[in-house]
Amino acid sequence: MSETSRTLPPCPNRPNCVSSQATDQGHFIEPLRFPGSPADAWAVLKFALQSLPRTRVVEDSDWYLHAEIKSRMFGFVDDVEFLMDVRK
Numbered sequence: 001m002s003e004t005s006r007t008l009p010p011c012p013n014r015p016n017c018v019s020s021q022a023t024d025q026g027h028f029i030e031p032l033r034f035p036g037s038p039a040d041a042w043a044v045l046k047f048a049l050q051s052l053p054r055t056r057v058v059e060d061s062d063w064y065l066h067a068e069i070k071s072r073m074f075g076f077v078d079d080v081e082f083l084m085d086v087r088k
Contacts, residue, residue, distance in 0.1 A: 006063065006064075006083055006085075007021055007083075008021050008081055008083060010022070011027040020032075031085065032045075032082075038084055038086050041084075042062075042065075042084060045065065045082060046060070046065065049065070049067050049080070052069060053072075054069060054070040054071075054072065055067055055068070055069045055070075056068050056070075062084070063083060063084040064081070064082070064083055064084070065081070065082040066079065066080070066081045066082075067079075067080050067081075068080075
């Protein structure tokens with residue numbers, strides 16, 4: 001994640017990555033949208049992540065959240081990253 005531009009790193013050339021900032025259809029996913037204030041939306045997102053089993057929040061700021069989620073069966077660790085974007 002770039003702190004100056006508030007962008008996520010691009011997806012690698014593998015199918016197991018999606019991003020709302022991807023420019024190619026193979027990796028693009030619509031961004032999550034929340035009603036209400038940005039602060040309320042961020043609180044809901046944090047609560048949801050912290051409620052998941054085998055999930056550890058690695059980094060948390062006012063505009064960036066990074067968590068690791070370990071799969072139950074094989075113990076693979078998946079990274080999830082979120083950026084707060086208040087543009088309409």
